Amino acid sequence: MIRSPPRARWGAAAVLALGLGVSLAIAQTAPPASERKSGFAFMSPESQAMQMDDAANPGMLWVAEGETLWTTKVGPDNRSCADCHGDAAVSMKGVAARYPAYFEEEHRPVDLQGRINLCRQARQKTAALPYESRELLALAAFIGKQSRGMPITPATDARLEPFRAQGQALYEQRQGQLNFSCANCHDDNWGRRLGSSVIPQAHPTGYPLYRLEWQDMGSLQRRFRNCMVGVRAEPYPYGAPEYINLELFLMTGAKGMLVETPAVRP
Incomplete structure (x- = not known):
């Protein structure tokens, strides 16, 4: 089901669809474990240095x-x-x-x-x-x-499985006026440029993080909301269970990757 779009400017996904001519019919395929990359890997050397230096990391x-x-x-x-x-x-x-x-x-x-x-x-x-x-x-x-540098170890409680499945369904669901899913950008087109920025994979390794675009600290839920507005879909309210389920799914995909909190991103 496509959620009703808010009154918002065309976002990153619109530029991706129109400026780069991306097909919306590409098969959704998550990167294999051997190709997983943190958003850190796609940043400039200057931004990487900012994250690595605690005296410079905002x-x-x-x-x-x-x-x-x-x-x-x-x-x-x-x-x-x-x-x-x-x-x-x-x-x-x-x-x-x-x-x-x-x-x-x-x-x-x-x-x-x-x-x-x-x-x-x-x-x-x-x-x-x-x-x-x-x-x-x-x-x-x-x-x-306190977990920085430690591998992500998603909870294995069987009671989480229905919620994890709901998170995966939301990740793959097309939404908004642009009819895009999370997977369209972060699985199908990671590594490609969107304006001056590289599209990262969807690994939540560093939240909450400082984003240079925001000039502020922000949670993963804030990032989810930005993406939904970008595809011209109505974002869920903060604290919505949909965001928790989506994070649960993404953390499962990031198993073994290292925690970077507090990360820096463009």
Whole structure:
């Protein structure tokens, strides 16, 4: 089903379709494991150097803020994340590499941002942080950094399989006025140029990340929304289960690739 298009300018997919003359009938084939590449591989040497140097990587500002929030006491019981989890370098090591994960109380998968908010509500008895708020991105970046350099290890819980399948279906579903799917760009045309940028594969190895186009930190859900607007489809609201399912599918495809949080992208 094609979702109703918003009033938005023609985005990247439109340029791809019209400027490059891409056929919409190409078979959708994900790159084999031997050809998988992080978005890092498609960047300029200058952008790669920015990501690799913690003193130059803008995302580290959010990591530093997240470290402060980790020890900040909130709620009626005056508790911090550290009060339960201790040293994040130990307790959070590898955590970001295995999310989204099945959450028993919710009977569904949750992503890392959702898990942070569930902890805030249940353990700290305080309000959830809004999606894309600086505070939530900072905590997610700080926790994500504890897994930097570790291989992505998607959860193998059998209860996740229906949600993973839904994520795959969404990835392959054509949407919007341009009738494009995620796979049309990121499987069929990765490595080709879209204006001055190279189309990457769809591997979520570095989120939340600092995007030069945004001049800001952003979550994977923000990137999903950008892509949907680009094909002139109505994006789901932040926190929608469709985004969690899609991330679950993409993390499965990125199994074994290394976490880069906080990454830098064009």
